[in-house]
Amino acid sequence: MKAYDLIDLASRNLREAFLRNSLTTVGISVGVASLVAMLSLGAGLQKLASRQLGRSGLFDSIVVSSRLDWRSQDDRRENRSFQSGETKTLDDTARAAIGKIPNVLDVYPDIRFNAELRFAKVPGGQERPHYNLIAGLPAMSRASEVFDDLQGSFYSGDMAEEAIVVGEFARELLQIPDAKPSEKAKLTEDQLKALLGKEITLSYLERQVQAPQPAQMEKSADLDSPFSALGGGPASLVPRSRKFKIVGVVESEPYGGMRAASRARLFIPTKLAESMNVVQPTDLRTALRPSQGKTYLTLVVRVKNSAQVKPVQEAIKQMGFSTYSILDASQGLTRFFTILDLFLGIFGSLALAVASLGIVNTLVMAILERRREIGIMKAIGASDADVKLLFFVEAGVMGAAGGVFGIALGWLIGKAINLGANIYMRSQELPTENFWFVPWWLIAGAFAFSVIVSLISGLYPASRAARLDPVQALRHD
Amino acid sequence: MPSVQPAIETHAVTRHYRMGRSVIPAVDGVDLTVGAGEFAALLGQSGSGKSTLMNLIAGLDRPTGGSIVILGTDLAKMSSEELARYRRFTVGMVFQSFNLISTMTVAENVELPMRFAEVSSAERKTRVQEAVGKVGLLPRLGHRPSELSGGEQQRTAIARALVNRPQILLADEPTGNLDSRTGTEIMDLLRELNAKFGMTVVMVTHERPLAERYAQRMIFLGDGKVLSESRPEVTA
Numbered sequence: 001m002k003a004y005d006l007i008d009l010a011s012r013n014l015r016e017a018f019l020r021n022s023l024t025t026v027g028i029s030v031g032v033a034s035l036v037a038m039l040s041l042g043a044g045l046q047k048l049a050s051r052q053l054g055r056s057g058l059f060d061s062i063v064v065s066s067r068l069d070w071r072s073q074d075d076r077r078e079n080r081s082f083q084s085g086e087t088k089t090l091d092d093t094a095r096a097a098i099g100k101i102p103n104v105l106d107v108y109p110d111i112r113f114n115a116e117l118r119f120a121k122v123p124g125g126q127e128r129p130h131y132n133l134i135a136g137l138p139a140m141s142r143a144s145e146v147f148d149d150l151q152g153s154f155y156s157g158d159m160a161e162e163a164i165v166v167g168e169f170a171r172e173l174l175q176i177p178d179a180k181p182s183e184k185a186k187l188t189e190d191q192l193k194a195l196l197g198k199e200i201t202l203s204y205l206e207r208q209v210q211a212p213q214p215a216q217m218e219k220s221a222d223l224d225s226p227f228s229a230l231g232g233g234p235a236s237l238v239p240r241s242r243k244f245k246i247v248g249v250v251e252s253e254p255y256g257g258m259r260a261a262s263r264a265r266l267f268i269p270t271k272l273a274e275s276m277n278v279v280q281p282t283d284l285r286t287a288l289r290p291s292q293g294k295t296y297l298t299l300v301v302r303v304k305n306s307a308q309v310k311p312v313q314e315a316i317k318q319m320g321f322s323t324y325s326i327l328d329a330s331q332g333l334t335r336f337f338t339i340l341d342l343f344l345g346i347f348g349s350l351a352l353a354v355a356s357l358g359i360v361n362t363l364v365m366a367i368l369e370r371r372r373e374i375g376i377m378k379a380i381g382a383s384d385a386d387v388k389l390l391f392f393v394e395a396g397v398m399g400a401a402g403g404v405f406g407i408a409l410g411w412l413i414g415k416a417i418n419l420g421a422n423i424y425m426r427s428q429e430l431p432t433e434n435f436w437f438v439p440w441w442l443i444a445g446a447f448a449f450s451v452i453v454s455l456i457s458g459l460y461p462a463s464r465a466a467r468l469d470p471v472q473a474l475r476h477d
Numbered sequence: 478m479p480s481v482q483p484a485i486e487t488h489a490v491t492r493h494y495r496m497g498r499s500v501i502p503a504v505d506g507v508d509l510t511v512g513a514g515e516f517a518a519l520l521g522q523s524g525s526g527k528s529t530l531m532n533l534i535a536g537l538d539r540p541t542g543g544s545i546v547i548l549g550t551d552l553a554k555m556s557s558e559e560l561a562r563y564r565r566f567t568v569g570m571v572f573q574s575f576n577l578i579s580t581m582t583v584a585e586n587v588e589l590p591m592r593f594a595e596v597s598s599a600e601r602k603t604r605v606q607e608a609v610g611k612v613g614l615l616p617r618l619g620h621r622p623s624e625l626s627g628g629e630q631q632r633t634a635i636a637r638a639l640v641n642r643p644q645i646l647l648a649d650e651p652t653g654n655l656d657s658r659t660g661t662e663i664m665d666l667l668r669e670l671n672a673k674f675g676m677t678v679v680m681v682t683h684e685r686p687l688a689e690r691y692a693q694r695m696i697f698l699g700d701g702k703v704l705s706e707s708r709p710e711v712t713a
Contacts, residue, residue, distance in 0.1 A: 005592040016580050376576045379537060380637065381565025381593040383558050470537045474576065 001386045010393040017366065024355075024362040025402045031352030032406020032450045036442060037413040038348035042341040044414075044437035049333070059306035062313050062325045063110075064098065064299045066090040088320040090296045098301055101315045103308040109296045111136035111273040112264055113280045115204040119173045121194070127201065130172065134202065135264030136273035137164070140302060149431075151187055152196045152248035158271035163200060163244040169265035170195055170249045187249055199243045200266075205279040206240045237279055244268060352450070355402070356457040359395055363461030366394070367468070374465055375473025384466040391462035392455060399454025403447040410446070411438055483546075484645055484677040485511040485534055490543035492529050492701075503529040505701035506543070511694075513548075513644070514675040516668065518682055518692035526701035527681045528649055534679065535570055535647050536560040548644065565594050569638030573650035575630040577622040577637075583609060584618045587637045594641050608636040612666060628659035635666060646670065648680040652687065664691045 001009075014021045050059075066089060088094060099107045112135040118127040141147070142154050155162045165173070167187065174191055187195070250267075280297075303312045306327065313323045367374070374387055382390075414436040422432040492504040504526045511517045519527040532538040533545055536552055545552045547567060555563060564570075577586050584605050591601045609615055612632035622630050631651060638646055648667060652660030668691050671678045682688055688695050689709040697704040 001593055002595055005595075009592070012580070372576075373578055376578060377589070377593070378561070379535070379564065379570050379572075379576070380590040381561060381641065383561035383593070385558065386561070386593055471532050474537075474572070 001382075001389065006389055006393045007397065009390055010397050013366070013370075013390070014394055014397060017369075020362060020365070021398060024358045025398050025405065027355035027358040028352070028399060028402025028450060028454065029405040029409055031349075031355035031453075032403050032446050033409035033413055034351040035345065035348030035449070036407055036410025036438065036446050037417070038344040039341060039442050039446075040410065040414045040436050040438040041417065042337065042344045043439055043442060044418075044435045045340070046337040047437045048433055048435060049337070059326060060303050060309065062301040062303065062309060062316065062323050064090065064107075064301055064316055065297065065322045065324075066295070090299060090321060094319065094321070095296065095299055097319060098299065098316060101312055103304045104312060105302045105304060106138060106140060107299050107301050108136070108138050108270050109274065110298045110300055111270060111278070111280065113204060113273075113278045115202045115278075117266065118201040118203070119198070121173070121175060123198075130169075132169065132266055133264045134204075134266050134268060134273075136270035137267040138270040138300075138302075146250055146252050149186070150248050150250050151192055152246075154248060155269045156247070158269050159275070160269060161242065161244050161272065162247045162269070164248040164250055164267045165195075165200075165246055166263075166265045167249050167251045173200075192249065195246055195249065198246050200246055201241055201243050202268075203239065203241045204276070206238045207277045207279050207283070208236045208238050240276075242276070349449075352453055356453050359398060359454055359457035360461060362398075363391055363395060363458055364464070367391070367461055367465045371468065371473050374468050375470045375475075378468075378470035379474060387468070388462045388466035391465045392458050395454045395458025395462070396451055399451040399457075400447070402454065403450030406450060407443055407446055414438065483510045484513040484515070484548055485509070485679065486546040487530075487534070488544045488546070490530070490533060490545055491541045492526075492533060492538065493541045502701045504533065504540070507698075507701070507703055509696065509703060511677060511679055513677055514671070515694065516671045516678045516680070516692050517694045517696060518680045518688035519696050519698060520682060520685060520688055521698035521704075522683065525698040527698050529701075530698070531647055531649050531679070531681050535568055536563045561593075565590060566641055567643055568645045568647055569641070569643040571631065571634050571638050571646065571648040571651045573653035575622070575627075575634045575654070577630055577633055579622050582619050582621055583614060583625070583633050583636075586622070586633055587640050590637060590641050596641075604640050605636075608640040609633075611639065612636045626659070627655050628662055631655060631659075631663050632666070635663070635670075639670070643676075645677045645679070648678065650681055650683070652682070652684070660687070667691065 095107050095109075098104060112133055115132065115134050117130040117132055117134075119130065120127045137155075139155065139158055147154065150164075152164075154164070170187060170191075174187075174194055176191065301312065301316070303309055309325050309327050313325055313327075316323050377387060378384075418434065418436040421435055425432055487507050487509040490504055490507045490509075491502065494501045494503055507526075507530060509530075519530065521527045529538070533540050533552075534547070536555070540553060543553075547563070550563075552560065552563065578589070581589070587605050587608055588601050591604060596604070605618075606615070609618060612635050614629060614632050614636065617625060617629060617633075622633070625633065631654075635651075646667070651663055651667065655663060664687060667678055667680065670676045680688070680692065685695075692709065694706060694708050696706050
């Protein structure tokens with residue numbers, strides 16, 4: 001029998017027992033809906049996590065360090081030890097070489113230093129001192145999700161003498177007493193007015209390197225002078241002051257390196273920070289080691305996208321440096337979401353498994369009711385295969401209809417869960433999120449799964465119908 | 478006059494049913510020949526084996542022993558799929574209880590065998606008109622069986638049996654559920670098909686007068702065996 005005739009006959013047979021077949025189809029729909037709702041929740045959570053982590057710069061950054069200073073996880077895992085001859089210094093030459101690796105967008109040092117900050121709450125008033133950690137932030141950090149809630153603006157340029165402060169520090173500057181966590185989210189308009197555009201004075205130590213005199217060079221080499229590490233020649237530590245205009249307030253520090261233990265409270269452009277030659281705490285460590293020229297403890301390498309992290313990481317390792325990227329740690333996260341999706345899928349499929357029993361029941365009932373009809377069809381020329389296919393297609397049509405309605409129902413359930421969750425989040429004064437996402441593969445997969453499960457359920461009834469003896473069937477009333 | 482070329486030949490055909498420990502011989506060694514274009518009637522009491530023999534000739538059942546040769550092909554050697562093709566194209570069946578599908582209209586019932594025969598949609602429409610026209614039911618095309626009289630239902634069944642243009646028409650008590658006037662109309666139609674189109678007709682009946690009036694040959698069965706054969710003296 002032709003496919004069109006099969007589907008036409010199957011559809012008309014299903015219409016004849018409309019109520020029963022509709023209820024069976026609703027059963028399948030509920031099964032598919034639970035599968036779609038569960039997996040779309042899993043997909044939504046995974047997407048949310050990926051988006052948050054991706055925008056934070058975690059997945060397109062590589063932290064590079066000299067093997068002298070830092071050994072990567074891989075090095076430790078492989079139990080590799082390096083002789084001093086194999087190691088390379090992380091200096092400007094290395095920085096330039098890393099910058100030339102394909103797909104590298106930027107290479108910048110992780111600059112952070114301690115400084116005294118002076119700020120007057122009222123113009124012309126008395127300045128109060130604050131001792132804080134300052135960090136350089138590159139221009140590309142603007143894309144980080146922490147700046148979604150930026151109050152004020154980002155730096156106007158790489159060399160702009162502008163600063164962004166963390167909200168908690170802004171409150172300290174304005175001498176606002178501690179409030180409840182939920183009330184700390186943002187500064188009020190008046191508070192912002194009192195802060196943005198105002199000047200803050202940074203007092204820091206500048207490293208001044210002088211051209212080495214031949215005699216000094218000799219002396220320096222002889223004594224293994226620590227100052228040689230600060231610039232290749234004798235260096236002086238000069239106290240400096242510089243004024244910065246506060247342009248923005250942000251709630252937290254974006255990712256930019258391995259800085260979990262030292263969170264900065266004020267940010268200035270990285271390029272400007274570099275030009276300031278500030279003395280960083282890490283300089284003391286490198287000062288103990290003789291070196292030719294300026295060296296970095298770590299460099300942050302930003303690549304075009306997360307897919308480029310691995311090859312760039314390999315290229316940097318080939319150059320003789322240690323690397324670390326969050327991708328090393330994110331494999332565990334991927335495994336977690338795979339397992340979560342698997343369990344959500346299993347729970348979602350349980351309802352569909354129950355619904356498949358409904359299909360078996362409906363079709364077996366249909367065989368009993370349509371026994372004589374099957375006999376007639378065989379008497380006028382239907383083959384066993386025709387009868388089998390007809391019942392098979394009936395199961396498939398129920399599966400297809402159940403799949404379509406189930407996907408729509410699952411989509412609605414997901415929307416409702418998302419809406420409910422966001423209402424709750426709003427009540428907790430937390431930002432709303434999209435926890436729920438239906439990818440195209442889930443729509444196609446759920447539909448295919450529904451049809452396949454229905455066809456499998458139809459196997460037994462279809463083969464039972466095909467085996468019916470036509471003579472016996474024609475005697476049936 | 479009937480052709481001498483046989484359309485149906487049975488050789489020592491048996492069909493035994495097992496009921497517990499006993500074996501019931503519904504058809505027991507029947508040798509029979511029906512010529513092409515012949516109108517033959519199988520007569521006998523209830524339980525004589527005539528319907529069982531009819532089902533064997535129709536390919537709905539398989540014999541326990543012997544052979545059934547239809548137009549030179551042995552049904553016993555056919556696969557299930559080949560038997561379905563045989564029922565689709567070579568024989569048409571008409572039943573006492575009409576056996577129409579109650580949820581389908583006249584047109585849909587008549588069209589159904591052509592769906593199994595994979596006839597194109599356009600051709601199906603033409604053939605439905607043709608077959609339903611032959612039995613005089615064109616005004617009833619859109620009616621369901623429950624909206625038709627017994628005679629009309631049997632006409633629909635005949636149209637359905639004819640629509641794939643078979644060479645043999647098998648009718649199992651075609652007038653059994655009809656009043657005598659309607660029964661006569663149906664028998665006239667069967668005779669017309671036999672005479673006009675040279676179709677071989679085998680009819681099962683227990684009404685001897687009907688057989689005498691329409692059939693060219695009467696075959697009497699009893700206890701699953703052929704008891705005798707005769708030709709009616711006068712055909713109406």
